[in-house]
Amino acid sequence: MDFKGNCFYSSYLFDPEFAESSQYGIHEVAECNRCDHLASAVAPLLTSMSGTSMSTVASFQADSAEVVKAIVKALGDEPGALLPILHAVQNEFAYVPTEALPLIADGLNLSRAEVHGVFSFYHYFRSSPPGRHSIQICRAESCQAMGSRVLEAHAKQSLKIDFNQTTADGELTLLPVYCLGNCACSPSVRIGNDIYGNVDPEKFDALVSGLSTRRIEVK
Numbered sequence: 405m406d407f408k409g410n411c412f413y414s415s416y417l418f419d420p421e422f423a424e425s426s427q428y429g430i431h432e433v434a435e436c437n438r439c440d441h442l443a444s445a446v447a448p449l450l451t452s453m454s455g456t457s458m459s460t461v462a463s464f465q466a467d468s469a470e471v472v473k474a475i476v477k478a479l480g481d482e483p484g485a486l487l488p489i490l491h492a493v494q495n496e497f498a499y500v501p502t503e504a505l506p507l508i509a510d511g512l513n514l515s516r517a518e519v520h521g522v523f524s525f526y527h528y529f530r531s532s533p534p535g536r537h538s539i540q541i542c543r544a545e546s547c548q549a550m551g552s553r554v555l556e557a558h559a560k561q562s563l564k565i566d567f568n569q570t571t572a573d574g575e576l577t578l579l580p581v582y583c584l585g586n587c588a589c590s591p592s593v594r595i596g597n598d599i600y601g602n603v604d605p606e607k608f609d610a611l612v613s614g615l616s617t618r619r620i621e622v623k
Contacts, residue, residue: 475492480511490523505519506519537596542584542594547587550591567580591603
């Protein structure tokens with residue numbers, strides 16, 4: 405596991421509460437001094453955990469705690485460090501383990517109540533691992549004008565979950581997103597790294613059906 409790919413600051417772009425942080429843009433880790441600083445501090449720990457998928461870690465182990473501590477140390481001097489740290493932790497684990505909160509509080513000399521208050525205030529932060537597939541439905545004005553509210557209601561009903569929840573089988577997580585940059589083809593949906601336009605309830609069902617189809621090996 406390493407820090408290749410998009411900078412973790414780009415996760416701000418999918419959180420409406422931090423739209424102003426889009427100044428960071430989506431960029432490669434190698435292009436960002438902040439990310440390079442974080443990578444140099446945390447990468448050795450992640451290397452020692454090779455073979456472990458952070459998105460499927462069932463328990464918070466000692467080496468996981470060391471990763472959180474390294475993130476806090478790397479970003480602790482940033483202005484308003486708590487939010488970048490929470491984002492970085494979620495980027496590594498795919499959620500923010502509750503066991504990480506006291507470590508963050510201790511590292512920033514904050515009370516656990518302060519950290520938990522910020523963590524629980526923003527719905528973007530997850531307290532449990534997401535599903536194998538994340539489905540984002542755009543809630544921006546253009547998509548709303550073209551029927552995304554109807555699509556949202558259909559998705560919640562068909563999947564039997566609300567936003568920021570995961571299906572009982574652990575396969576699908578439903579998330580709101582605020583603009584996918586595909587306004588000409590509203591309403592838009594993002595599944596993994598793929599964006600789909602002109603999504604109505606029927607097309608949504610077809611996309612979900614494709615995700616649920618698994619290959620069965622016959623021996």
